[in-house]
Amino acid sequence: MRQPRLTVLAGPTAVGKGTVSTFIRDNYPEVWLSVSATTRxxxxxxxxGVHYFFVSASDFDQLVESGEMLEWAVVHGRNRYGTLRSAVNAAMAEGKSVLLEIDLQGARQVKESMPEANFVFLAPPSWDEMVRRLVGRGTETEHEQQQRLETAKLELAAEPEFDHTVVNDNVQRAADELVSLMGLAARRR
Structure with a gap:
């Protein structure tokens, strides 16, 4: 029997990490998607416990200090988000395939403490398509879009740090490929 392990999904802004993860959650119940802790x-x-684990700033500090956070970051200069090591370990101990959808900074932190994890880079089909998706979301100002695109250039350069690359040209296809890389059978639709 295949030993369950952690799969880390990361990639640049607007590549569709959340969309692919949501598709997997909705179509692959055998995959356990990690739930982040947050101070917000x-x-x-x-x-x-479904959307987030809500913790106080002091409790978050204690989790970081005790090594309980597998990875964590300050987001938008305000609130902290992170992955509880105990939740990931418990899911793996139960034999579940674990998917952690995080940013590049978090993926690098996980690689430090769990280099045996499976690291998957989600790539856009092209730079132009990624720009179209970011602008099309309409959730950021033009200045914020430019900042995110500058960051995306750096994030795209990190692709060689990953074990596999999945191109998100179609959400279902990308999700099925990711699940296959996790060692699970893709659904026939």
């Missing part, structure tokens, strides 16, 4: 307060409708 819950938004309406968010459920503890």
């Amino acid at each position: 307060p819950p938004r309406p409708g968010e459920v503890e």
Whole structure:
């Protein structure tokens, strides 16, 4: 029987990491998607342990200090987000295939402590398509878009740090390929 292991999915801004992960959550119940801890307060409708683990700033500090965070970062200069090592280890101990969707900084932190994990880079089909997706979201100002595109250039250069690359030219196809790289059978649709 295949030994379950952690698969880390990372890639540049606007490549569709969240969309691919959501597709996997909806279509591959055998994959356990990690739930992040955060210091920000819950938004309406968010459920503890489903959307996030909501913790105080002091509790987050203690988790970092004790080595309980597999990876973590300050997001937008305000709130902290991170992956609880115990949750990932518990899911793997239960025989689940674990998928961690994080940014490049987090992927590098995981690689430091769990180099045996499977690292998958999600790439856009082209630079122009990535720009189209970012601008098409309409969630950032023009200045923020330019900042994200500058960051994306650096993120794209990190592709060789990963074990595999999946091109997100089609969400279902990319999700199926990722699941296959996790050692699971892709669904026939």
